Amino acid sequence: GVRHEPTNKIVLDLERLYDEASEELAYVARYARAIQQQRGDYNGRVLSIRADDLRSLAIVYDSSPSGLIERLNEHGVLVADPRAFFAS
Ligand code: C2E
Ligand code: C2E
Ligand code: C2E
Incomplete structure (x- = not known):
């Protein structure tokens, strides 16, 4: 069957x-x-964003993309797996 790679999508x-x-x-x-x-896209509970946009945002936060991801995680605003998110 189809194997779903763990997405690096933000x-x-x-x-x-x-x-x-x-x-x-x-x-x-x-x-x-x-x-x-x-x-x-107004009705979503989640929003997938571009890696490019994350890079731009990281600059605003004087951080690296991975540094910003870490911060977003600390605030609990990242969804690791949107399909699991909707299943729960
Ligand atoms: P996924 O990327 O894992 O997304 C799972 C579900 O999260 C989506 O179910 C949708 O309900 C929600 N979701 C994720 N990102 C967004 C977003 O930016 N806005 C909104 N409103 N909802 C979002 P859905 O729509 O049934 O899609 C199921 C799967 O189909 C997705 O899994 C993805 O693998 C694929 N898919 C859907 N639309 C696209 C697309 O525009 N491009 C690509 N490459 N794949 C898509
Ligand atoms: P759309 O989703 O209706 O987006 C329309 C335009 O809004 C985009 O035109 C772009 O100028 C802007 N836009 C939308 N979302 C973003 C974003 O996350 N970041 C930035 N920087 N701009 C955004 P564009 O780029 O010419 O794309 C035209 C259409 O192509 C999009 O219509 C979408 O349907 C598709 N598209 C482009 N890139 C992607 C992508 O990475 N994934 C998916 N699923 N679709 C894409
Ligand atoms: P996705 O739709 O699964 O797209 C995964 C990657 O494929 C994107 O990563 C981008 O590198 C490439 N890609 C897909 N469609 C296009 C396209 O039309 N033009 C170009 N130049 N590249 C494309 P990226 O940019 O990091 O985006 C991550 C996710 O953010 C996308 O996953 C999609 O869910 C969302 N997204 C990004 N841009 C748009 C947009 O303009 N409109 C919508 N509706 N969703 C977008």
Whole structure:
């Protein structure tokens, strides 16, 4: 059968991200809203973002892409496996 590689896709949990009270993720939230707008993707609970965009965002946070991923993880706003996310 088909083997699904563990994706390296960056998938944001929008509910968590938008509820996040800390100012630290304000730029990520603003960016995600802009991407939703550009795609017309308003109804999702999650949003897959481009690796390129993560790189740009990391610069804003004076960090590396992996450093930013770590921070997003600490805030619990990343979805490791969107299919498992919807199954639960
Ligand atoms: P675009 O970059 O010219 O992409 C046109 C269409 O190609 C997109 O329409 C989408 O259907 C498809 N597409 C392009 N790259 C990908 C990809 O990596 N994965 C998938 N699944 N589809 C892709 P869409 O989604 O309506 O977006 C319209 C325009 O909005 C895009 O035109 C781009 O200029 C902008 N945009 C949308 N999402 C993003 C994003 O995550 N980052 C950036 N930088 N721009 C985005
Ligand atoms: P996946 O990438 O693991 O995504 C699983 C589910 O997460 C998707 O189910 C969708 O409900 C949600 N999801 C992930 N990213 C986004 C997002 O940016 N916006 C929104 N609104 N929802 C998102 P879905 O749509 O039934 O897709 C199932 C699988 O089909 C996806 O698994 C992926 O493997 C594939 N797929 C769907 N759309 C695209 C696409 O535009 N490009 C590519 N390459 N694969 C796609
Ligand atoms: P995906 O759709 O599974 O695409 C995986 C990778 O294939 C993308 O990684 C990108 O490197 C390449 N790719 C797919 N479609 C296109 C395309 O039309 N043009 C180009 N130049 N490359 C393409 P990337 O960029 O890191 O994006 C990760 C995920 O973010 C995508 O997974 C998709 O779920 C989402 N995404 C990115 N850009 C767009 C967009 O413009 N519209 C939508 N609807 N989703 C996007």
